[in-house]
Amino acid sequence: MNTPDHAEGRIPAKPTLDGIESRWVDQWRTDDTYAFDRSATRDEVFAIDTPPPTVSGSLHVGHVFSYTHTDTIARYQRMRGKDVFYPMGWDDNGLPTERRVQNYFGVRCDPSLPYDPDFEPPATEGTFPKGSDKRQVPVSRPNFIELCDRLVVEDEKAFENLFRLLGLSVDWSLLYATIDERSRRISQRSFLNHLSRGDAYQLQAPSLWDVTFQTAVAQAELEDRERPSAYHTLRFTRPDGSDLLIDTTRPELLPACVAVVAHPDDERYQPLEGATITTPVYGVEVPMVFHELADPEKGTGTAMICTFGDLTDVTWWRELNLPARPVIGRNGRFVDEAPDAIQGEGRERYAEVIGKTIHTGREIIVEQLQAADQLVGEPKPITHPVKFYEKGDKPLEIITTRQWYIRNGGRDDDLAKALIDRGEAIAFHPDYMRGRYRNWVEGLNGDWLISRQRFFGVPIPLWYPLDAEGEPVYDEPLAPAAELLPIDPSTDVPDGYTADQRNKPGGFMGDPDVMDTWATSSLTPQIAALWAEDDPDGLWARVYPYDMRPQGHDIIRTWLFSTVVRSHFEEDSVPWHNACLSGWILDPDRKKMSKSKGNVVVPIDLLEQYGSDAVRYWAASGRPGTDTAFDEGQMKIGRRLAIKLLNASKFALGMAPAGGGLAAALDAPVTEALDQSMLAQLASLVDDATAAFDGYDYARALERTESFFWTFTDDYIELVKNRAYASRGDEAAASAHAALARALDSLLRLFAPFLPFVTEEIWSWWRDGSLHRQPWPNASALRTAAGDAPAERLTVAGQVLSELRRPKTEAKLSLRTPITSATITDTAARLALITDAIDDLADASVAAELQTAEGSELSVAAELAPES
């Protein structure tokens, strides 16, 4: 295409980055530039399982960072000719949204209520006063979900706008939300599949419990926090009446004591085998037992087993067949009824703690111990790690409840092995992240607890029949027909029953629980690609298994692992072939940026200040998996790079042959030695960048491209500038034009994944269509144009040019100062390389005469023209 309008008129006299974001965001939207072609076959597709950001507040700079990484790869694959499946989702399912909806609208979800189609919340502008729980209006779950939709719509719009402004090449027609109808349907369908295959089961068992939210939590959601505590030495009594001293940090669990344990090899306690020990204060007789997990080094070497103080207690309780005497209830307070084992005075003492919090109960029981002289000495303060729910602020308790589980290898070595093998079949980037996956699977100590005693989320899609006494028959759950999904058992009625039989003897009850948010987000591959949905385009078969899962390394144990589990059961497959882990953004003090630390920078401000390309440049400089410092300096460099590209392009395009644009020179022969050498280097660059991208190392591709670009502008353009202006005739100039055209063409493509705006802008000056739909540059075509020219010629010429400039700089003269004569000394091999570039060197250094002399290393002796 070399119509005159390409030659003139499209290149601004003073190129600028101002306004290019909005111009191209609009153009790409209008043209559907990034639309996924639903007719592509699986081998033509590159599918990305995009992380759905949590919609509870605003996007932060960490999002900009990691989503840019994914986008560079999406753009690269698109240019490689792949049809890129790049969806977006909003994670608006779960506790963070539940809290926001409550506070914003002044409502509280109550699944026992029927749906009210005319409901209006008491507050609509987020004006509901905080801390007024009692005045929150209870609403049904369907109403609550509607309010969620209302609340998040604005946020989601803002998220989309920011991602568009950032230049993400997402196909926005593939948008989903984790609480939307399709996600609920797919989530419930998968759950019922698990149930029918036996991958899901319910169990009445001790499980980790958050007393604030009053819900069970999963192992993956735990975190340890260092908390002050104290060893209390309690005086238990041996059969012979002598003391048996036991250290504990949980004296309040004394009424829950069911045994005393020591290590089987511990000679101090071996004589007590078969003995009965009496607990202090409560006078309960408990057996002396032995177990490998008892540590002779800890405390007095013997411990009281309580139901349940920690997970070890659960192990002991289970493996030693001990009774359960729970004293802590779901609300974190002492239960109303003392365990049966406590009799006589012990019951009166227990009465003092009924209904008390754990904290208060501890004080009371410590007083009881002191009063009975059964606390030895003063408590010894210590600090130790305590398990917390990651979103909670009180230590977790262990409470026996009925919960739903999905098998994940935590109780089945064969399954664990199979899941580790799945991990081996996935390429991790960087590779060492695989260790974290394996580490986690090997360390699992139970199946995946997916039921949550919360209100906002995807309901467990089951009902239970009620017997004549009104007790649920859990073993015979009632499941809905697949075509009725999604259902809400709190408002929908199972087949064969009527609404008025709800919660009546002989009737039914809905399962009150919702699924863990990961139980839905582990299905993002299924949700985005319409798994088992009405899918006329056959999307699922075109994208699954996906090529790539990008995500943060902190959620390998949750999102990554749970997605592997679901695909293992549903598809007997890995969900994707590559897992790309990005690091965190650290503030300059090397701390993770977070809202609570108040060190968060608002992304939109950065994009406006530096430009999207500049911010992307900073993001793309962060190596895969590496935590990266937030660095506005890198954004400034990115901005300069973008401006440099504008100006260098303007220069190259200004060399357009008469009568046609520079595009006309794309196929012209490259005859000059230096030009050929530059193209040889460029071909190597294309090879390097391609290999880096194929290994998901976008940062390396950028670094190589940028490095070449500086050589290109500082050395090559300087060397050929005069010749391109036809200083040595039209033929020599034409070679420069042909080389510049090819270099510009390739550089725009190479930079396109990183700097999509400025490259598209420049592309529009001389070419048609979107750059982002162009093929990736072709190294062999460049090599052909370069002939057999050595790439080193340009390198040596650049070094010589630098030496020719030095005397001018040292004499504090302008670089325009003419050199009357100069001698270049260097090795024969290096001199041979620049023989054919000597005229270019003379032009660039304003030298009247250049001579060469053989020597051991490069040096230049130059005579400068006297100052005029």
Add this chain to the structure above:
RNA sequence: GGGCGCUUAGCUCAGCUGGCUAGAGCACCUCCCUUACAAGGAGGGGGCCGGGGGUUCGAGUCCCUCAGCGCCCACCA
């Protein structure tokens, strides 16, 4: 306690399968308005590549070990 990662110029970091005098940008110093670019260009100073061993003709790169920092995991009486 186990595992992993990091440690290269004042700062932020490149240095892939070991190979010419260790690189980039920022910052600092000097100079230059040269017709792509002064939000630029040319040049310069600055590094026992965390410490100590080892393999090798040769180690920032491989092996061992120690130290510091960070992350993940762990049964936290």
